Amino acid sequence: MADWWRGAVIYQIYPRSFQDTTGDGIGDLKGITERLDYVAGLGVDAIWLSPIFTSPMADMGYDVSDYTDIDPTFGTLADFDAMIARAHELGLKVIVDQVLSHSSDQHPFFRESRSSRDNPKADWYVWADPKLDGSPPNNWVSIFGGGAWQWDTRRRQYYFHNFLPEQPDFNFHNRDVQDWLLGTMRFWLERGVDGFRLDTVNFYFHDKLLRDDPADYRVKTEPAANPYDMQYHIFSKNQPENLAFLERMRSLLDEYDGRMMVGEVGESHHAIRMMGEYTSGNSLQMAYSFEMLGAPFTAAHFRKQIEDFFEGAPRGWPTWAFSNHDVHRHASRWARHGIGREELAKLTGAMLLSFQGSICLYQGEELGQTETELELFELTDPQGINFWPEPVGRDGCRTPMVWDANAPSAGFSTGRPWLPVKEAQAAQAVAGQAGVADSVLEFYRKMLRLRRDTPELVSGATAFFDVSEPILAFTRGGNVLCIFNLSPEARDVRLTGGGALALAQGAEHRGDILHLHPNGFAILEALEGVNVSDVSDPAKA
Template sequence: MEKTKAARKPAATAKAEWWRGAVIYQIYPRSFQDVNGDGVGDLQGITRHLPYVAALGVDAIWLSPFFTSPQADMGYDVSDYCDVDPLFGTLADFDALVKEAHRLGLKVIIDQVLSHSSDQHPWFKESRASRSNPKADWYVWADPRPDGTAPNNWLSVFGGPAWEWDGVRKQYYMHNFLASQPDLNFHNPQVQAALLDAVRFWLERGVDGFRLDTVNYYFHDKELRNNPPHRHQDGDAAGLDAPDVNPYGMQEHLHDKTQPENIGFLQKLRALLDKYEARTTVGEVGDGARSLKTVAAYTAGGDKLHMCYTFDLLGPDFTPGHIRDCVTAFAKSVKDGWICWAFSNHDVTRHVSRFAQGDDDLAPVAKLSISILASLRGSICLYQGEELGLPEAELAFEDLRDPYGIRFWPSFKGRDGCRTPMPWEKSRKHGGFSTVRPWLPVPEAHLPHSVDAQEKNKASVLAHYRDTLSFRKTHAAMVDGTMHFLEVEEDVLAFLREENGEKLFFLFNMRNGPQTVALPEHLSIKEVLPMPGMRGVLDEGKVRLEALDGFCATA
């Protein structure tokens, strides 16, 4: 990553760009805290634990969907964009949550699922009623081919064709995900206007930003051209869009997503946000080998998205080379955009389980992971429970709720293993999450990782997260500094971060064994910094690193 001259931003700009280098904590409402005793987390439960979140040292929370929904895909099937599902509470509960978050200095980001709605949304009910009603063109409808089959070969991410037959209209409608999640027709200006109105509704309620689900799925090819077969190449990232058991990865998705018209809508969305002070957007880009090109297009110019995240660091590869390649590729592709890095979220196996080798102790993996993540250039997103070092939960088939996992079991177990409830209290039933059986079980293996078991342990993963994020805040170079990788003899991650005269040197040993690393000849160490949990020792131009260890110094 090339170094550029850093300049201190005016205070007003820094306030507006709070998101640049921010630490965002993702909350999955179903699994955070159940207050009303129905086994499902709720907004009041989130509000209750906001002091805990603030004490981590994060800048913002991101709430996964809490909108009115039949819950076929755990809220990513919205039937009312402007209300809270009774499962989670009320609009008054949401307003109270925002007020408390702001009191604690936390920004509030909420999910926006704009590419598709639930089939129970009033818009879709009207659209499917006839071919001539006012909302007939609000969804993607198409006639069958002469033999009655679907209009083209497009596939659903959740398995099977991306088309569902409707007997009333005698047409197919498109769905990139479940058949109960019909795709909205963004080629219709009325659809765009209605969705922007929904965004405005939450802006007026004081939210600080939006995480945009499947942001590159909004538009489809109007000609409905077939997708070509996927051209496999060495190093191809296309498989990141879906597990290899899913035929979705067998196509080049040239026509069912990432269409050029999307740029215009993102500009309209940004223009709306710019009418409000200090708001932000982070887009989820799932686009295989094209992801970085798409991120560049969506974040360039300052008139579209503020930042995006991809699936690059959400896979199993936890090596210096992989991280160097991802960060360097982003820097080369995205000149004036911004990235949000994450190791875990609600859609992937928890990263300590992905990164650990064999019977490794998970705590050192968890600690090294956040030390690295907090040192990268970009904003970072944490997923609830990773600060406890939670491993992926092992669930029985009968416990599954995720339609994706149910569809592809047993070759793919779905996403429920990372969505189990937060364990708050080690000795209480269900980990203190609920007084009744939760919607997903709390694994016995998670109870020793509970919040109360770690709160007073200075050597815990939770303490390390707090200390690391505090360390990050005290060094401007870690928040918004330039980044430059260094070549060293050993297979370690080595780089410089620099901002306003502060130059930080980092070394991370990602092997499960000790290494001694010679410093680059041109590098002059000024002062060794006590980066939390990192035990590297400088001795006569070399750094001794223990397994899964790090080193930080000023240069």
């Protein structure tokens, strides 16, 4: 099916932390292949692999030195082919992370580019002369701290890097760069991948005039923890030329049946609008949203993201997530809104999997996994190290998958894992939850089955009810009613036209009152004239 991705549930695998088969403490492709039966058994539609290409690992694979080979840490191209074959046997699509905005400084092309100002690759990266006083050409800053320009003594110029100095940005204004990168994507399409998750998809082009980014128009009372958040990045990224290149990428994918692209829109300003713009034309099929990966946990916030997207881009398509490899796990991030880890995990799982759009689940999310607390000496993430003690970086959500609490490293590896497996995380292991009726894992399996078996939950339009916080209530496709209590306190709503119950936690009917326990929810049939409203007189509840 050409549009299999529309409404699909994608399971994100962080390969370093999924399953190690060699004992070196780092996950690998053979380990992923061994665990695909588990993934397929959840009821998801696809897997997304974080970077696996050859890399010196300055940023855990997001610094690519060979775009058409597998890093030996993870295995070989033969291992990759075997994994693809097994995934397809199990009915799983395979999406790979494609990091195009920048390469590693160890890539042969950058080594050539920095060797002189007149070599064949001289204009393949973003180079600029210093100002007369020797300072960088403008005020652009790096996401990982400090300026975004690195001095190079060989060319006596600065090169641009949005991330680490070891991650120089490609010059997308050079057509040859575009053509070559499209060729690397073709390589993986020919090997059978079903799609690409495009890292930092709005970072490809920079302003040719190298104009300064202005200060963030949102007034701050004190400096941000990361200076990057103090600028409005209208010149260092988010350029209009991006769309034309995305259309070239789409033309490439259209040569193959049933392939897709989901772009990571890394933007703190107007992100929903940009997601709609990138998915409404002949470019991306989907855009991945960061808008639910932060702190807000209110009905109004979730409603606004969904309504804003579909009102602004009725022909676009979003991908929603609550956790990933770059943010604190939501079971910890939103813990104060729950009465317990399991109750909150089930509430958020039911809520996310009832949203209109495609859904991305991060490995361990189906276990109710929590953030790992790490000491400075345990960190590997350059962002966490540079900004210690706050923000603490990304290692806490990247610790290994836990399979069996009674096995060494919770079944992840027979060796010392690259990040520690701590007791709090091991306690959530798969073996202790599989087959246990009220476990978070079994709940996710039920909810995923309900979504897959209910067309309205896959593709039905959303209509929200005007209900006071902390209640989020809406219908999908007019036939499915979803009501959630985003609170550690009980709440009542008036319900008319609610039919058979499909799935619930802490929900009781009392006449026309639906009593929701703390973190309670109900997904049920929506009958004609269905309505959810506030209880005007608490005494009636």
